[in-house]
Amino acid sequence: MKHMTRKATRHVNQNEGLIFEKSGSGKAAWKLAPLDVPEVDTQALLGAAERSDLGNMPEVSEIEIIRHFTRLSTWNYAIDLGMYPLGSCTMKYNPRVNELVSRLDGIANAHPYQPEKISQGALRIIKTLSDCLLEITGMDAITLQPAAGAHGELTGLLLIRAYHDSKGAPRKKVLIPDSAHGTNPATAAMVGYAVENLKSNANGMVDVAALEAQMNEDVAALMLTNPNTLGVFEQEIHKIADILHAKGGLLYMDGANMNALVGKVRPGDFGVDVMHLNLHKTFSTPHGGGGPGSGPVAIRKQLEPFLPRPMLISKSDGTLAFDYDRPRSIGRVRSFYGNFGMFVRALAYILANGPDGLRQTTEDAVLNANYIRKGLEGTYDLPYSSASMHEVVFSDKVQAKKGVRTMDIAKRLIDYGFHPYTTAFPLIVPGALMIEPTESEPKEELDLFLEAMRSIAQEIEEDAELVRTAPHSTRVSRLDETAAARKPVLRWKPNSENHKSEV
C-alpha cells in the first residue's frame, strides 16, 4: 500500500471552564464614550420599572474573552479543518470574500427602514440575486423573505393553500414520501394539512402507481425532494407532475439537494410548481454552527399574486422599490426582507462562479459522490443500486453482524480526523450512512476518507469493541444523553453541582 499521511494526530488543547466561573467583580472589557448629554435621574424617569440588579452576568477582561472563545473554538470540527461529509447538509467551502463584502459599511449598517432613495444598492443586490436564482431554477417568480429551508417550506405551503383557496376548493392533504426530511411533515402540519405517507418503491423512488392510486381532489400537493434523500434523481418526475396536475394538485420541490442540479437541469423545466432553495447549502453561505440560513421560494406564475409582502419592483425611472400593495398576498412570514446578509454572500458566490463555474460545481459534486460510492462498494452494503447524484447512502448491514452500528462507525471516523456522515437518515434505510462530499473536496482528501472508512471496516472485523466505544481521541466521549434528557440542566447556576475543574 502506498504511503498515506494520516489525517489527524492528537494534540494538546486548552481546558476552559464556563465564563461564569472566570467572572470577578471589577473586571471589564467595555468602555463607553463620555456622556455628552446631561446625566439623568433614572429613578425619576423609570420609577418602579427601573432594574437594580443584573444577576449573574459575567465580569471578565478582553483577553479572557478572546481566550475563552478561541479555546472553545478549538473543540469544534469545521469545514476549514477537513471534509464534512454530512449527507443532505451540503457542507461546502464558505468563501471568505463573501464575508468581506457582507461587512462593507453601506451593506452591514443599512437600516431596513432607511429611505429607498438611499437603499438602491441593497435593492440591486436583491434584484440581481433574484434574477440569478430564477434563471437557475427555471421558475417565474421568487421571494427571498423566508429565513431558512423549513421557513421556505412553510411559505411554499402557505402559497399552495392560498392558491387552492382562491379556486374555491381548499384541499386537506399533502403527500410526503417516507424518505423525506422531517421538516416536510412538520411544515404541512403547521399549515393545517393532514400528512399522507407515500411509500417508496424498490428502487427508493416514488412509486408512481401508488401515487396514482393515492392522488385525488383532496390532495393539495406532493412534497418531493429531487434528487431524493438517497441521492437518486426521480426519473419519472414528469409523470409524477402530470399525475398531480391532472387532479389539480401542485408539485412542491424541497431544494435541499439542488447542489446536484445547478447548471445541468432546472426544476421549472420538469414540472415543479413551488420550490425552496437553501442558500446555506447550495450557495455557500456558512452554516455557523446551525445557522443563519436563507430559504428563498421560487414559484410558477399562477402563484405569484400570493407571494409574501413586500415584493421588489422596478419603477419607470429605473430605480427599485418595494411594493406593499398586494391584496392577495399570504402576508409576511418574517419581519423586513429576510436574511439579507445571506443574499450578499450567495450572490458573491454566484458571481465568483459564473455559468461555467456553477455547472462545474455540480459536475464535481456528482463526480466526488460517485468516487466515494465506487471506493466503498463491497466494503459497505449499498441498499439501493440506483445511480447516485451528489450523495450516496450505504447501510451498516454487514457491520451490524458484528454488533457495530452506523453511529459507532460515525464516532470512529472522528478518531480519523473526519466529521461523521449523516447517520440513521433517510428512515427508509435501516442503519443508514449518508455521505455527501460536495465539490469542495480534492481527490487527496477523498482518498484519505476512503482509507479511513475501509480501515474502520477492517477494525470491526478484528476488534469491534474498539469501534463500539469510539471516539478515543476527543476531549469527551459518548456523553450521557439519557441523563441530560431525564433531568435537564439547561443553564448554569451559582453553587450548583457544576464541577469547576475540567481535568
Added chain:
Amino acid sequence: MLKAIGVNSIDDLFAPIPAEYRLNRDLKVPRQMAESEIVDWFRERSRENGDGHSTFLGAGVYYHYRPVIIDSLISRGEFLTAYTPYQAEISQGTLQSIFEFQTMICELTGMEVANASMYDGSTAAAEAVMMAVRLSGRRNVAVARSVHPEYREVLSTYAFHQGMPLATVPFEDSGRVNLREIERAVTTDTACVLVQSPNFFGTIEDVEAVAEIAHAKGAMVVVAIAETVSLGIIEPPRSADIIAMEAQSFGVPPGFGGPYCGVIATRESNVRQMPGRLVGQTTDRNGKRGFVLTLATREQHIRREKATSNICTNQALVALMVNIFMTVYGKVGLKELARHNLAKAAYAAQRFAKSASVLFAGVPRFNEFVVRTSEDPYAINSRLLGHKVVGGLPLKKFYPELGNASLWCCTELTSRSMIDTAVGLVGESERSVRSAKEETAEEVAR
C-alpha cells in the same frame, strides 16, 4: 477519477436525468468574476446604500456599537464553518457557548429556560403564541396594537391556518395597551395576551397589570422584547409566561433587516412545548462535564408532523455574536450602556418638545419616542436627508390615526450634535409651517 468510477465522461454520471430536461446551454447569469471585481461590485452597491449617513431609526432594529472582538471571534473557521452540533464530541465549543448563551438570556429575562435561537423577533413572537396555544389548550389570542406592526403581520400569517382567532387590543392615550380593553378581550377561551415592552413606541408596558388580568382568566402572557439593551436598566417582565426576544441589539449589525437572532425564554415547566434547539449539561463516560443537544424529541427530525415547530436551521452564529456582546458588557457594562441610551433619548425628547409635540410623555420609555409635527414627516425627512441625516420613521403607514407622527430612536452612538442638528431642522420647519398657517389664518380673518 472517471476511470476509477468506470465511466467515460462526466455526462455519463448525469445519464439518470432524462435528456429532455437537461439544460444544454449556459445559465444566463453574470460571467465569472475575479475576487477583485466582486469586491468592486459590492463596494459600488455599498456606496449606493446610505454609506456615511447618521440615523435616528430604530423601530425594531437598533444601532449599537459592536465591539471589534465579535467579528474576530465569529470569523474563526471552527465557529463559522461548523454544522449544527449533533456530534457532541467534536462540537463542544459550539455547545458550551450555547449553554452560556441560554444562561445569560435567563439571567437577563428572569426566565428559567431559553432556547438557542429562532429566526428573528417576529417569528419568535409567532412561535411563542403558538406555544401558548398548545400549553393552554385554548385558541384565542389577544394582541396589543402597540406590538411591532410587522410582528403582528407575521403572527397573523402563522395563525391564519391554525384556526387561531386574533383580537387586536388598542392602546390608550399614554401609549400603553388599554387595560380595560384587555379585560374585555380576554375570556376563558383566550390562550394568551401578546404585548411588547418597550413597545413599538418605546413606551414601557405595565406587564404586571396585563398579567393580573390575563392570569385571572387562565390565559398566559407572552411579552415580546425588540430592544434587548433595555434589559440593562428596565426590570424584565417577570410575570410573563413566555418571552419572545429579538436580540439584534446585542452586537448584530442592522444589515438591511437580517440575519438577526430571535430567542424564546420561559418557565421550566413549559419547556417541552418550547420550539427550537436546547443545549443541556451532562457527563461523558468518564464523568467529565460536557454538553449535548437535548430534549430533541420536541423537534421535527424526530416527531415529524407532531413536532412543536418545523424549525431546523436557526441563527446559531448570530447567537454567538449576541453571546460575545453580553460577555463583553456583562453585569456592569450593560447597565451603563442602557443608562447612556436612556439619557440620550431623554435629552432628545426634551429638545424636540420645544418645537413639536412629543407623544406618550407621561409614562416611562427607553430609547425611542414619538414626535408629532405640523408638517408631513416624509417632507421633513427628505430635507434632513440633504444633511446626510435619516430622520425618525414616519408612522402613517402603520398608525394613520397618529397623523404626522414619527418614531425617533437615540442610542449611545447618537451624538449630542447630531441631536441638536436634527432638532434644529425640525424646529425650523415647524416654525415656518406655523407661521404659514398663521398667515393663512390672518388671511381668512381678513
Added chain:
Amino acid sequence: MSYPADFKYTKEHEWIKVEGNTATIGITTYAQDSLGDIVFVELPKVGAELAAGKTFGSVESVKAVSDLYAPASGTVTEVNPELATAPEKINKDAHSAWMLKMSLKNPGELNSLLSAADYEKFVAEEGGH
C-alpha cells in the same frame, strides 16, 4: 419475559389490569425494551376522557417518541405521579410502573384484547421480523 396472566394486552404494547370497574394501564416490558432508556412520559390529567384505540399520551426516549393508545374507553381517575420525575421506573419494572387508572365506560371492549399467552406469541412474531 414473563407477562402477568391477570393482565390483558394490546398490540400497541400496553397492559391493562381490571379490578371491578377500575382499570390500571401501563406499557409492557417488551415495549420499554424496544424504546430503550425512557426519559419522559406524557400523560393526560385526571378527569380526561379516553377513547379505546385513540392516543392518550406518549413515551419518549432520547431519540424516539411513541404514542400511547387507550386499551379501553373511560375516565382517568388517577395518574402515577412518580413517572413525572422518575420515568426510569418503567425501564426497571414496566409491569409495576403503572401510568394511570381509569373508570371503564364499556367493560365489553376488553374482550377483544390479548391474553398473556396470545401477547407473548404476538411479540415473538413481531420480534422475529
